[in-house]
Amino acid sequence: MKTFTYRTATSLDEGLEPGATFLAGGTNLVDLMKLGVATPDVLVDVTKLPLDEVSDRPDGGLRIGAGVRNSDLAVHPRVRQDYPVLSQALLAGASGQLRNMATTAGNLLQRTRCRYFMDATMPCNKHEPGSGCPAQEGDHRNLAILGGSPSCIATHPSDMAVALTALDAVVQTDRRSLALGDLYVLPGSTPEQETVLSHGELITSVDLPDPRGKSAYRKVRDRASYAFAVGSVAAVLRVDDGTVADVRLAFGAVAPKPWRAYRAEEALRGRPATRSSFLEAADAELAAATPLRDNAYKITLIRNLVASVLEGLA
Amino acid sequence: MTTTTERAVGQPHRRVEGPDKVTGAARYAAEYQVGDDLAYGWVVQSPVARGTLTAVAVDPLVEADDVLAVLWHGNAPRLGKADDPELAVLQNDRISYRGQAVALVVARTLEAAREAAASLQLAIDAEPHDTVLRADHPDLYTPEKVNPDFPSESSTGDVDAAFAGAAVRVDVTYRTPALHNSPMEPHATTALWAGDDLVLYDSNQHPPGIAATVGALFDLPAARVHVITEHVGGGFGSKGTARPNAVLAAMGAKVTGRPVRLALPRQALFSMVGHRTPTIQQIRLGATADGKLTAVDHQAVGHTSRLFEFAEQTAVSTRHMYEAPAVRTGHRLARLDMPTPRWMRAPGEAPGMLALECAMDELAGSLELDPVELRVRNTGFDSYRKCLGLGADRFGWHDRDPRPRRRREGDWWIGTGVAGATYPAMIQPSSARARRQPDGDVEVSIAAADLGTGARTVLTQIAADALGLPYDRVRVRIGDSTLPQASVAGGSSGTASWGWAVTGACRALRESGGLDEATFDSTALVEKLNQEGKHAFGAHFAEVRVDAVTGEVRVSRLYGMYAAGRILNPRTARSQFIGGMIMGMGMALHEESVLDPAMGTWVTHDFAEYHVPVHADVESIEAEWLDDPDEGLNPMGSKGIGEIGIVGSPAAILNAIHHATGIRVRDLPARLDKLLPSL
Ligand SMILES: Cc1cc2nc3c(=O)[nH]c(=O)nc-3n(C[C@H](O)[C@H](O)[C@H](O)COP(=O)(O)OP(=O)(O)OC[C@H]3O[C@@H](n4cnc5c(N)ncnc54)[C@H](O)[C@@H]3O)c2cc1C
Numbered sequence: 001m002k003t004f005t006y007r008t009a010t011s012l013d014e015g016l017e018p019g020a021t022f023l024a025g026g027t028n029l030v031d032l033m034k035l036g037v038a039t040p041d042v043l044v045d046v047t048k049l050p051l052d053e054v055s056d057r058p059d060g061g062l063r064i065g066a067g068v069r070n071s072d073l074a075v076h077p078r079v080r081q082d083y084p085v086l087s088q089a090l091l092a093g094a095s096g097q098l099r100n101m102a103t104t105a106g107n108l109l110q111r112t113r114c115r116y117f118m119d120a121t122m123p124c125n126k127h128e129p130g131s132g133c134p135a136q137e138g139d140h141r142n143l144a145i146l147g148g149s150p151s152c153i154a155t156h157p158s159d160m161a162v163a164l165t166a167l168d169a170v171v172q173t174d175r176r177s178l179a180l181g182d183l184y185v186l187p188g189s190t191p192e193q194e195t196v197l198s199h200g201e202l203i204t205s206v207d208l209p210d211p212r213g214k215s216a217y218r219k220v221r222d223r224a225s226y227a228f229a230v231g232s233v234a235a236v237l238r239v240d241d242g243t244v245a246d247v248r249l250a251f252g253a254v255a256p257k258p259w260r261a262y263r264a265e266e267a268l269r270g271r272p273a274t275r276s277s278f279l280e281a282a283d284a285e286l287a288a289a290t291p292l293r294d295n296a297y298k299i300t301l302i303r304n305l306v307a308s309v310l311e312g313l314a
Numbered sequence: 315m316t317t318t319t320e321r322a323v324g325q326p327h328r329r330v331e332g333p334d335k336v337t338g339a340a341r342y343a344a345e346y347q348v349g350d351d352l353a354y355g356w357v358v359q360s361p362v363a364r365g366t367l368t369a370v371a372v373d374p375l376v377e378a379d380d381v382l383a384v385l386w387h388g389n390a391p392r393l394g395k396a397d398d399p400e401l402a403v404l405q406n407d408r409i410s411y412r413g414q415a416v417a418l419v420v421a422r423t424l425e426a427a428r429e430a431a432a433s434l435q436l437a438i439d440a441e442p443h444d445t446v447l448r449a450d451h452p453d454l455y456t457p458e459k460v461n462p463d464f465p466s467e468s469s470t471g472d473v474d475a476a477f478a479g480a481a482v483r484v485d486v487t488y489r490t491p492a493l494h495n496s497p498m499e500p501h502a503t504t505a506l507w508a509g510d511d512l513v514l515y516d517s518n519q520h521p522p523g524i525a526a527t528v529g530a531l532f533d534l535p536a537a538r539v540h541v542i543t544e545h546v547g548g549g550f551g552s553k554g555t556a557r558p559n560a561v562l563a564a565m566g567a568k569v570t571g572r573p574v575r576l577a578l579p580r581q582a583l584f585s586m587v588g589h590r591t592p593t594i595q596q597i598r599l600g601a602t603a604d605g606k607l608t609a610v611d612h613q614a615v616g617h618t619s620r621l622f623e624f625a626e627q628t629a630v631s632t633r634h635m636y637e638a639p640a641v642r643t644g645h646r647l648a649r650l651d652m653p654t655p656r657w658m659r660a661p662g663e664a665p666g667m668l669a670l671e672c673a674m675d676e677l678a679g680s681l682e683l684d685p686v687e688l689r690v691r692n693t694g695f696d697s698y699r700k701c702l703g704l705g706a707d708r709f710g711w712h713d714r715d716p717r718p719r720r721r722r723e724g725d726w727w728i729g730t731g732v733a734g735a736t737y738p739a740m741i742q743p744s745s746a747r748a749r750r751q752p753d754g755d756v757e758v759s760i761a762a763a764d765l766g767t768g769a770r771t772v773l774t775q776i777a778a779d780a781l782g783l784p785y786d787r788v789r790v791r792i793g794d795s796t797l798p799q800a801s802v803a804g805g806s807s808g809t810a811s812w813g814w815a816v817t818g819a820c821r822a823l824r825e826s827g828g829l830d831e832a833t834f835d836s837t838a839l840v841e842k843l844n845q846e847g848k849h850a851f852g853a854h855f856a857e858v859r860v861d862a863v864t865g866e867v868r869v870s871r872l873y874g875m876y877a878a879g880r881i882l883n884p885r886t887a888r889s890q891f892i893g894g895m896i897m898g899m900g901m902a903l904h905e906e907s908v909l910d911p912a913m914g915t916w917v918t919h920d921f922a923e924y925h926v927p928v929h930a931d932v933e934s935i936e937a938e939w940l941d942d943p944d945e946g947l948n949p950m951g952s953k954g955i956g957e958i959g960i961v962g963s964p965a966a967i968l969n970a971i972h973h974a975t976g977i978r979v980r981d982l983p984a985r986l987d988k989l990l991p992s993l
Contacts, residue, residue, distance in 0.1 A: 222986070
């Protein structure tokens, strides 16, 4: 294991020296260091910064500190009451012990679970640009059907981020505000670049607008608990008189980032809140899917989930 | 000594070492404090599946701080002849699989060893590799024997004619993936040399076997190798014989003159210590219209390695399970550029009975005959028939609509399934010693290993009864190769084998007329015993529900009824039975080592990716058993119980999935992506 030094961050704007990385709960970063996939020289612990509050915002929304632990956020009364999609997504992720450590920002920035990325002895364009992507021909059952590229088909593994995407969350950093959808970049030919954040840019909070409808998260995985999603859907829905007044949909485990289903939303607004419109909307989004040998099942899975989750909310 | 002492056998005693384990006092192989110059080993594994290792740049590293030695075939000490070529570590330049140990770094700290290992420059001439098992692989051959010593092929009657003439026929192919044992405690050794003698704190299933094997490699008689194995965090067969960690630790200690600790990381358990071969099994069943089998044909294909032959006995249980006038079985192997497959809980029976018991379900469907009744009609074993009958009653089988895809609650399709289980009752020679202590207690010693199963506890119960002493007056010492020699904790034979020796020693002490010590060796008696045709049986029943929206499978109920000899301790027995059943659930639904043919290796190598059932997957599980002592088998009347739970339970789940949905999954594991397209 590579030798590194450790220090505690003491202010929000101190940035990072070259070769340094922020450390939050460490549940992803430390694993990757043990695997030799992440090799920072310096760890700067951000968990002592005053970023662990959840507070109401004047517009009726919520500000979630970057350091709030996933387990605390999941049971926060306002989250449970006004943003059940978020609480459900958090509780569907990892295990109790991991959620006790994991933080809001760390969760957003966790890396893909692509089995080639997680193995330092394998070629991977994220490890070493140009070394290739064995997943295209190899193991990709749980990799992207949307938004991938010949260089990379990794999926973003977070549940929480899918819910936040459907909630139109905004990420605050020490330098700017970013719509969550703009935080992540698709792999294209530079899959090593995963977000727009610059080196040393610190996430300070995630802001939620006021609640805008009923919401739910449904996660599908290969066993009953303690597994990453093979497909998930987060939905926020408002129905007036049997018609879809407003809808926000995001898909998990199908793309390199939490996938906001704009086309599906577009196809649904103003339409009757029925199973057939839900299915048509899902199809509108999934028409762009480019499945590989072993992951086409995700198309059926997401289609079924969209209909089932929206039917449950309508 | 009184005759009113309550018999200890049959009581649900808690594990003797339980408190030590839950308080952290129990020590495992990598936890022993052995002096202040302990060094740490880290294995460098081959990044290619086939080739030659031509050079290793050792010098820059050995000069680095804290690195004590970098060993590879160019500088490693020569070893004596190994019966198991996987143990001839660092002896030649051939690379036979990806992940093979090609170098060892020993350093003052674990971190330094790891870092040096990661930066080691290997010069390798890679060659094209072949890692994919196919039923039409051009190099398939028939091994002479299959594990442990069965003929590869068997044939009675004219199977082809009987099959062709059968009123009802099933001809199906089932596939099981490579599986990894990956016990909770990774393989680990702390090795030190005391003069010319070798001491190994090692996690294994057979201390005397490790002593003999590792001794031979270092030209030492077994008596000069002291293997200490007090606690073992599981093995499932993968610790049945020595693994490279023991040899490498001893080698590192020899070269550096320090004690060396070598604990394999979890990832290495998915390449270096064995696995269950993937199988491709064709089953053909022919039957009369009233459900009597006329032909049974079971042909299994598996792989072995380039290093040596391990032939899983996949089709062997088909030879006795059902009665038919024509039965044929056979095994073929391909040598692949892969690690050598090894024992994994119920080698042979677990994959083989999956195929046979699913095919029986398919036959029952074609016959429109109840699958329990089909089995009853075709077995000659009374105890199996009883397990089926009583199990069906207890499970609540009978009100079932036999037609598939009939029961739906909300989004869930619901179904039930049954499958039979069998496991040979094996006994091996062992010896034990009973020694009276000054306070009147008795210490019983045997070089057995307790993998967490409760072996130590059950032996204490057996000894207490044989001595006529209360349970708490007996202390059992195991886990040390210098104690009287014991057989391997494998093949579900441990308790029967060791218990016999313990009974003998205790009876001898009791009847010795006041001697302080007695020993007993069961070899002569065991050799005289006819073990042929002795089996434990069972019947597994499952209720599953399959989500019509997502294809997710949940096992609502899993039930096992067993006839497995006298049950010596219901508490530890239950945990063996249900542990096997849960592992069977994993085999049916979760476990798969995913191969990347281009990379020449499995890409699943931790528990986040290689799924086993978690608590939430186990909703209701129950194991019950018949009172079934077999007094002719051994003094306890017991049979092995460690493996039968994984035999047939996967088939019961697959059959239940079919009953729920109408979908036959013939390619394990039965994951949602295989169900979803047809829901
Ligand atoms: C076995 C296992 C199972 C899991 N299962 C699931 C699951 O089912 N669903 C799921 O969603 N997740 C799952 N996870 C992942 C888990 O949710 C993440 O590991 C966790 O959320 C990461 O948070 P952390 O605080 O520990 O981040 P860390 O590991 O500390 O950091 C992760 C990344 O975020 C960066 N970072 C942290 N804080 C900041 C900040 N304030 N500003 C800028 N950068 C920052 C770090 O530099 C690092 O790159 C699982 C993890 C494990 C180990």
